Amino acid sequence: MKFSKSFIPTLKEVPSEAVIPSHILMIRAGLVRQLSAGIYTWLPLGYRVVRKITEIIREEMNAIGGQEFHFPALNPKEIWEQTGRVEAFGDTLFHVKNRDYVLAPTHEEIVAWHAQGALTSYKDLPQIWYQIQTKFRNEPRPRSGVIRGRQFLMKDSYTLDRTFEDLDIAYDKHDKAYRKIFDRSGLKYFIVGASSGAMGGSKSEEFMVKSDAGEDTVAYCGKCGYAANVEVAQSVSVNAARDNESKQLFEIPTPDVKSIDELCAFLKIDEHETAKSRVYMHDDKPVLVLMLGNDEVNESKLGPALGGNVRPCHPEELKEISGADAGSIGPIGFKYRIIADNLLEGANNLYSGANKNDYHLGGIDMKRDVPNIEYFDLRTVESGEKCVRCGSTLEVFKAIELGHIFKLGTKYSVALGVNYLDENGKEHPVVMGSYGIGVERIFACYLEQNYDEKGIIWKKPLAPFDIHLIGLNMKNSLIDETSNKIYEELQKEGYEVLFDDRNDVSAGVKFNDADLIGMPVQIVIGEKNLKDGRVEIKLRAKNEKQIVELPQLNNKLKELI
Ligand code: ATP
Numbered sequence: 262m263k264f265s266k267s268f269i270p271t272l273k274e275v276p277s278e279a280v281i282p283s284h285i286l287m288i289r290a291g292l293v294r295q296l297s298a299g300i301y302t303w304l305p306l307g308y309r310v311v312r313k314i315t316e317i318i319r320e321e322m323n324a325i326g327g328q329e330f331h332f333p334a335l336n337p338k339e340i341w342e343q344t345g346r347v348e349a350f351g352d353t354l355f356h357v358k359n360r361d362y363v364l365a366p367t368h369e370e371i372v373a374w375h376a377q378g379a380l381t382s383y384k385d386l387p388q389i390w391y392q393i394q395t396k397f398r399n400e401p402r403p404r405s406g407v408i409r410g411r412q413f414l415m416k417d418s419y420t421l422d423r424t425f426e427d428l429d430i431a432y433d434k435h436d437k438a439y440r441k442i443f444d445r446s447g448l449k450y451f452i453v454g455a456s457s458g459a460m461g462g463s464k465s466e467e468f469m470v471k472s473d474a475g476e477d478t479v480a481y482c483g484k485c486g487y488a489a490n491v492e493v494a495q496s497v498s499v500n501a502a503r504d505n506e507s508k509q510l511f512e513i514p515t516p517d518v519k520s521i522d523e524l525c526a527f528l529k530i531d532e533h534e535t536a537k538s539r540v541y542m543h544d545d546k547p548v549l550v551l552m553l554g555n556d557e558v559n560e561s562k563l564g565p566a567l568g569g570n571v572r573p574c575h576p577e578e579l580k581e582i583s584g585a586d587a588g589s590i591g592p593i594g595f596k597y598r599i600i601a602d603n604l605l606e607g608a609n610n611l612y613s614g615a616n617k618n619d620y621h622l623g624g625i626d627m628k629r630d631v632p633n634i635e636y637f638d639l640r641t642v643e644s645g646e647k648c649v650r651c652g653s654t655l656e657v658f659k660a661i662e663l664g665h666i667f668k669l670g671t672k673y674s675v676a677l678g679v680n681y682l683d684e685n686g687k688e689h690p691v692v693m694g695s696y697g698i699g700v701e702r703i704f705a706c707y708l709e710q711n712y713d714e715k716g717i718i719w720k721k722p723l724a725p726f727d728i729h730l731i732g733l734n735m736k737n738s739l740i741d742e743t744s745n746k747i748y749e750e751l752q753k754e755g756y757e758v759l760f761d762d763r764n765d766v767s768a769g770v771k772f773n774d775a776d777l778i779g780m781p782v783q784i785v786i787g788e789k790n791l792k793d794g795r796v797e798i799k800l801r802a803k804n805e806k807q808i809v810e811l812p813q814l815n816n817k818l819k820e821l822i
């Protein structure tokens with residue numbers, strides 16, 4: 262492709278709308294433009310990368326027996342109502358005004374609709390159906406560029422099986438295909454076991470990339486690969502110390518002391534000698550939740566621990582329940598259920614609120630003074646704690662989800678009547694799996710992991726072009742002739758070449774653009790080298806230059822690419 266005839270609007274300045282590296286680079290290198298919040302146009306250079314990503318996905322999906330479909334994005338709302346997902350998606354679902362249509366955010370319903378009455382015998386199963394298609398989600402806060410779009414490309418596949426054992430096989434195939442797709446895309450990723458949210462399934466795994474731009478926080482062990490969302494992650498618990506001797510309970514006036522930090526400063530004690538109280542309503546009954554020191558209650562763990570409906574108490578409810586306001590509440594004399602984090606089990610000589618404003622109690626012995634308490638894992642794992650699996654050190658960081666694999670089970674087949682007859686003529690619901698990959702997220706995550714101060718560093722599989730050929734002074738007829746000849750020859754050899762043939766920009770602009778756009782290999786045709794029958798090759802990743810005799814150019818490239 263000739264630069265002079267292409268639309269590659271590179272920018273020198275960092276665009277004001279972009280914050281994270283991948284978004285900045287996509288805009289600066291002329292790969293993408295925003296049309297409206299969360300809605301993007303792929304420009305020609307960026308779209309070449311999108312096509313390379315989708316081709317890798319296609320090859321790996323075909324390799325596990327996937328059949329490519331193209332389901333419509335515009336869906337009759339009626340089908341979505343049958344699974345209860347118009348409600349489940351809520352405001353995220355785009356509705357088409359004046360008509361009963363929705364814009365599909367995913368395609369379980371439509372797959373089940375087509376399977377119903379079409380896959381009727383055990384002989385019709387298993388099936389793997391997939392598509393690479395545009396999805397619509399009215400994301401409340403679209404940000405981080407294409408990582409969270411309102412319109413985006415997803416590879417979504419669906420498996421249809423007779424039994425849960427067969428589903429295990431289909432799920433495993435996807436697990437392997439996903440690893441190949443992300444490996445081939447040149448990404449460093451890890452895998453997290455997860456809960457399956459609005460999809461309504463059982464087992465699921467997320468493929469994730471470490472990134473400050475991520476919206477999930479995960480705990481990860483570099484040694485054994487243990488990885489979990491902090492909503493559920495665990496670490497080896499180190500209980501609060503138990504002194505040999507338990508003191509008697511004693512009351513201390515603590516005027517204006519509201520927080521654990523203030524209590525520690527006032528009494529000159531360590532936060533591990535304190536227990537913090539939070540009061541929740543559990544199915545309309547109060548529950549006191551005790552945490553060690555400054556540990557916050559992890560509500561994602563509290564909900565499942567208690568079951569039913571759980572919400573924090575309103576400040577105006579607290580006084581009536583406990584006799585005190587927040588900051589002075591504690592376990593002694595609390596009249597309702599009390600639960601605590603595991604770390605407090607067996608602790609003594611603790612300080613906590615006295616259920617009387619401006620007073621605290623000391624000398625609390627959990628065994629002696631709070632005998633009917635129940636213990637649960639209720640805290641959030643922090644960096645530096647020990648891995649539950651191998652004892653090594655955990656790191657807590659932000660991460661982006663690249664893809665997700667789910668064992669759906671029969672939720673959609675039951676809702677939409679997708680049944681098959683077994684060998685004995687007995688009817689069963691088809692067992693489904695669902696698997697998604699964000700195409701734009703592969704793109705953005707690749708950039709997050711492959712750039713330097715000059716721009717993008719592409720490697721072969723995703724690079725828009727293999728070679729960036731630069732004719733330095735195109736007004737010089739020898740350079741013009743030679744670079745055009747090399748351009749033709751390289752293409753005949755099968756290379757994809759971007760040829761900077763512009764004759765109205767300086768060498769500096771050309772070099773900067775080449776480094777910004779970041780093709781793996783640059784070939785520079787300049788006057789000085791050409792006089793001696795030579796050209797310069799630069800490897801973008803290593804910033805390494807070498808001079809090559811023209812007749813050797815082809816061999817050299819074979820060696821490098
Ligand atoms: P997230 O938690 O990031 O919103 P999700 O759980 O809603 O993701 P899925 O419904 O599992 O995502 O969709 C499958 C894949 O589609 C995700 O793993 C992700 O790569 C991609 N994806 C989801 N939402 C978006 C979006 N708004 N923009 C771009 N890609 C997306």
Ligand code: MG
Nearest residue numbers: 353398400458
């Ligand atoms: Mg989402």
